Every structure is written in C-alpha cells, then in structure tokens.
Amino acid sequence: MSKSIRWLAGCAVLFVLAWAAAAGAADVRVPVSPVDEEVSAQVVVDGAVLFRVRGTSAFPAEKRAQLIAERIVGLAADPRFKREDLRIDESQPGVVQVMAGTTRVMALYAADAELEGVDARTLATTVVHRVGEVLEAWRHDRLPATLVRNGLYAVGATLALGLGLWVGALLMRRWRRFTEQRIGTRIHDLKVFGFRVLGARQMWAVLTSVLNLLWFAAVLVALHVYLGSVLLLFPWTRGFAIDLIALVVKPLRTFALGLVAALPDLIFLVVLFILVRYALKLIKHFFDHVGAGRLTLADFEPDWALPTYRLVKVLLIAIAAAVAYPYIPGSDSDAFKGMSLLLGVIVSLGSSSVIGNIIAGYTMTYRRVFKLGDRVRIGEYIGDIH
Structure with missing residues (x-):
C-alpha cells in the first residue's frame, strides 16, 4: 500500500469521525446562559475577565466595558494610586459608584446586579475587591524582575521544546526500525473461518499509520502547550494565549460531545x-x-x-x-x-x-x-x- 493511499485512507477516516462528531454535536443540548450576550460585555484587562456589564442602545455594552477597562489600566499605571483608595459611593439614588479617590471607575445599576443575581451593594463590594487584585497583578507583571524571570522561562521552554522534538524524532526513527525488524516480519494475514479478513501488508500499513498519527498528535500538543505557556508569561500576549487555548479546547469539547x-x-x-x-x-x-x-x-x-x-x-x-x-x-x-x-x-x-x-x-x-x-x-x- 503506497503512502498516498495510506494518506487518503487516513484523511477519509478523520473526515468520517469529524462528520460524525459535528452531526452528533447538533443533537447535544448545551446549557444556555440566561445572560443576553447581545446586551452585555466582559471587562477584560490583560486577558483576565473581571466581570460583565450591561449596555444600552445609546451606550453599547462593548464600549462601556472598554471604557471601564481603560480606567482600570490608567489607575494601575499611576504609581501614586493605591489599592486602599478604592471605595464605594452610594450618595446618588438608584446607583452605586466605585470610586478611586475622586475619580469614578464605574457606576453599577440594577441591570448590572441582575446579571450576577445579587444586589448592587454586594456587587460593588465584589468589584472593588476584583479591581484591587487586577491593579496589583498589572503592576507586578510589568516589574523588570518579573519580565526578566519570565523571559528566562520562555528561553528555557524554547530550548526544552527543541530538545524534546529532536529526541522524539530520534526515538520514532529507532522505534520504526525496531518494529519493522521485530514485528513486521511476524505479522501474518488475519483469517476467520478460512476467509482472509486483513492482509499482512495492510496490517503493517495500519500500524505504521497509527504510529505516525500519534507522533503528529504529540507534536501538535507540544507546540500548543509551548505557545500557551510562553504567551501567558507576558501581559501583552496573555489575551492571545487565552484565546489560543479556547480556540483549541472549544472545538475539542464540541468534537468529544458530538462523538459521544x-x-x-x-x-x-x-x-x-x-x-x-x-x-x-x-x-x-x-x-x-x-x-x-x-x-x-x-x-x-x-x-x-x-x-x-x-x-x-x-x-x-x-x-x-x-x-x-x-x-x-x-x-x-x-x-x-x-x-x-x-x-x-x-x-x-x-x-x-x-x-x-x-x-x-x-x-x-x-x-x-x-x-x-x-x-x-x-x-x-x-x-x-x-
């Protein structure tokens, strides 16, 4: 069996499994969040999701979330601002404000509290605590010592990846020679009641294809783990790393649910x-x-x-x-x-x-x-x- 035929057969098997998983996923009932995604948005700083906020037709949720995130980043970049300056202001009726000294970070309304199923006061307390944590993390991630340490980690991870791929390729070549010398000569036609079900050459081709597929999958997993780990080390690429992880995990989850x-x-x-x-x-x-x-x-x-x-x-x-x-x-x-x-x-x-x-x-x-x-x-x- 030629390499092209084995390649086409492998592609056909993957296509059938993907078709089955995609079709099965259509029948899987995925829980739907009661939050209306069209009128709410996430407040994200350095790839970390803080909370969700509501929007209106005049002030969309995405724009409001972006404005709040910019205010938080601005406070974190100000060395004069301290976490203890965050406070809650309830002087205005119907609204609870999160203040940073005399600067308003955000205003919480009943619609925002409805997203979390709590009252506005409780939500404001949670927001103050969450913003304080993000402020400290933002500053810590940008310290020279932190950046140097993470840079060394990235270099070490890159060297480990290269060494691992080289050793893995060497072991795969030796394993192929070993299986061909010790196992390939012992494979015979599979017969049931005198009928040949699978030929020796076909069985060897299937075994070789499985080994190649496992090696290819191992390389992909190693690359994904490497990119996700390295990109998570730096605040400027952390959001991309989280998206990269979700990009792989979500299809795998859908594929697994559909296949089941x-x-x-x-x-x-x-x-x-x-x-x-x-x-x-x-x-x-x-x-x-x-x-x-x-x-x-x-x-x-x-x-x-x-x-x-x-x-x-x-x-x-x-x-x-x-x-x-x-x-x-x-x-x-x-x-x-x-x-x-x-x-x-x-x-x-x-x-x-x-x-x-x-x-x-x-x-x-x-x-x-x-x-x-x-x-x-x-x-x-x-x-x-x-």
Missing part, C-alpha cells in the same frame, strides 16, 4: 458493516461452489452463479444502505438530504444507458442465448465466449 452522542449509531454502523461483509463472503463462497459444479441446484445452471451473485450482492448492499441511512450522523440534516438528492439525480441521468445494457445482458444470460464455449459473430468480429 454519535457513538451508539457508529457502533451500529460498524456492526452492520461487519455482518454485511461476512454475509457477502458466505454468499460468494456458496455461488463459487455452484459455479464450479460442486453444489447443484434444481433448474439452476452453473453459468448463472456469477451473475446471480452480483445481483444478490447489489440487493444486499442496497438493503444494508437503507437500514444504515437513519443511523448515519447528520442524515436528517437538510445539507445531507440535498447532497443525497443531487447524487441520485446525477446517477439517474448518467446511468440510463448503462442500466439498459445491464438488463439486456442479464436477459441474454438467463435465457441462455449464449453459453460458455459458443462461437459468436458480432458485426464483423468473430470470437469464442469464455
């Missing part, structure tokens, strides 16, 4: 495939005996064995496809139905003459117009039927 949801259907499809495969092998074995004359049937010519087997094979596959269709993940989606309809129309338009020729050929076969060994003339050509 589609797992019973996938198991049914695998069992059905195995049953149909062995049923076809048994039927072919039966008709091979009939065609060879080792088994005789009343009013059934041995020459009919091969074409009859082909008809039974097509019929069995069609029945299996009809049984499997409802269990294919995503089969109830409009996209899947539209694709199936389009393929059906294409096959119908392009195979009319082929089907006519097949029917004519089977008609001549079962009417015994020609037999093996007959000499026939078709136009200006003369030949024997073998």
Whole structure:
C-alpha cells in the first residue's frame, strides 16, 4: 500500500469521525446562559475577565466595558494610586459608584446586579475587591524582575521544546526500525473461518499509520502547550494565549460531545458493516461452489452463479444502505438530504444507458442465448465466449 493511499485512507477516516462528531454535536443540548450576550460585555484587562456589564442602545455594552477597562489600566499605571483608595459611593439614588479617590471607575445599576443575581451593594463590594487584585497583578507583571524571570522561562521552554522534538524524532526513527525488524516480519494475514479478513501488508500499513498519527498528535500538543505557556508569561500576549487555548479546547469539547452522542449509531454502523461483509463472503463462497459444479441446484445452471451473485450482492448492499441511512450522523440534516438528492439525480441521468445494457445482458444470460464455449459473430468480429 503506497503512502498516498495510506494518506487518503487516513484523511477519509478523520473526515468520517469529524462528520460524525459535528452531526452528533447538533443533537447535544448545551446549557444556555440566561445572560443576553447581545446586551452585555466582559471587562477584560490583560486577558483576565473581571466581570460583565450591561449596555444600552445609546451606550453599547462593548464600549462601556472598554471604557471601564481603560480606567482600570490608567489607575494601575499611576504609581501614586493605591489599592486602599478604592471605595464605594452610594450618595446618588438608584446607583452605586466605585470610586478611586475622586475619580469614578464605574457606576453599577440594577441591570448590572441582575446579571450576577445579587444586589448592587454586594456587587460593588465584589468589584472593588476584583479591581484591587487586577491593579496589583498589572503592576507586578510589568516589574523588570518579573519580565526578566519570565523571559528566562520562555528561553528555557524554547530550548526544552527543541530538545524534546529532536529526541522524539530520534526515538520514532529507532522505534520504526525496531518494529519493522521485530514485528513486521511476524505479522501474518488475519483469517476467520478460512476467509482472509486483513492482509499482512495492510496490517503493517495500519500500524505504521497509527504510529505516525500519534507522533503528529504529540507534536501538535507540544507546540500548543509551548505557545500557551510562553504567551501567558507576558501581559501583552496573555489575551492571545487565552484565546489560543479556547480556540483549541472549544472545538475539542464540541468534537468529544458530538462523538459521544454519535457513538451508539457508529457502533451500529460498524456492526452492520461487519455482518454485511461476512454475509457477502458466505454468499460468494456458496455461488463459487455452484459455479464450479460442486453444489447443484434444481433448474439452476452453473453459468448463472456469477451473475446471480452480483445481483444478490447489489440487493444486499442496497438493503444494508437503507437500514444504515437513519443511523448515519447528520442524515436528517437538510445539507445531507440535498447532497443525497443531487447524487441520485446525477446517477439517474448518467446511468440510463448503462442500466439498459445491464438488463439486456442479464436477459441474454438467463435465457441462455449464449453459453460458455459458443462461437459468436458480432458485426464483423468473430470470437469464442469464455
């Protein structure tokens, strides 16, 4: 089996799993937050989410959250400001203000407290504590000593990654040679009841593909851990690191949930495939005996064995496809139905003459117009039927 064929087979398997996971994920009920995402926004400083705030049509939530974040950063950048200067002001009715000395950091309304399910006073106390923590973290992350230490960590992580990839590649090459010398020569065809289920070369190709896939996955995981860890060390790239982690974790979570949801259907499809495969092998074995004359049937010519087997094979596959269709993940989606309809129309338009020729050929076969060994003339050509 060539590398291109193994590559295409691996891509096909990944595509089927991704399709199954995506289709299964559509049926997974994900809890929906009661917070209306369109009228609220997160206040983020250095990638850390402090809290959420509401907005209005005149003052959108995103703009309000950005303004609050800029005020907090401005306070953190001011060396004269101390955390103890944060206080709560309730002098105005219907609003609780978080003040930094004489400067207002933000105003909390009933709608903001509704997001957290608490009263405005309790929320203001939490906000003061959270802002104080962010102020100290912002200043600590920008200290020269902290930046130098984190820079050394980043250099060490880079060297460790390079060394790990080099050692891993070396071990993989040695492992491939070891498996090829010790295991590859001991792999034989897998047979069940005399039928060859999987060839030795195919089994070795599958084993090699699995090893390559594991190595590729290990490299991707190492790169992701490295980038996430290094980018988290510096405040200017911390937000990107958090987004990078979420970018990978969210699809993996969706994929896992979808795969778990589609797992019973996938198991049914695998069992059905195995049953149909062995049923076809048994039927072919039966008709091979009939065609060879080792088994005789009343009013059934041995020459009919091969074409009859082909008809039974097509019929069995069609029945299996009809049984499997409802269990294919995503089969109830409009996209899947539209694709199936389009393929059906294409096959119908392009195979009319082929089907006519097949029917004519089977008609001549079962009417015994020609037999093996007959000499026939078709136009200006003369030949024997073998």
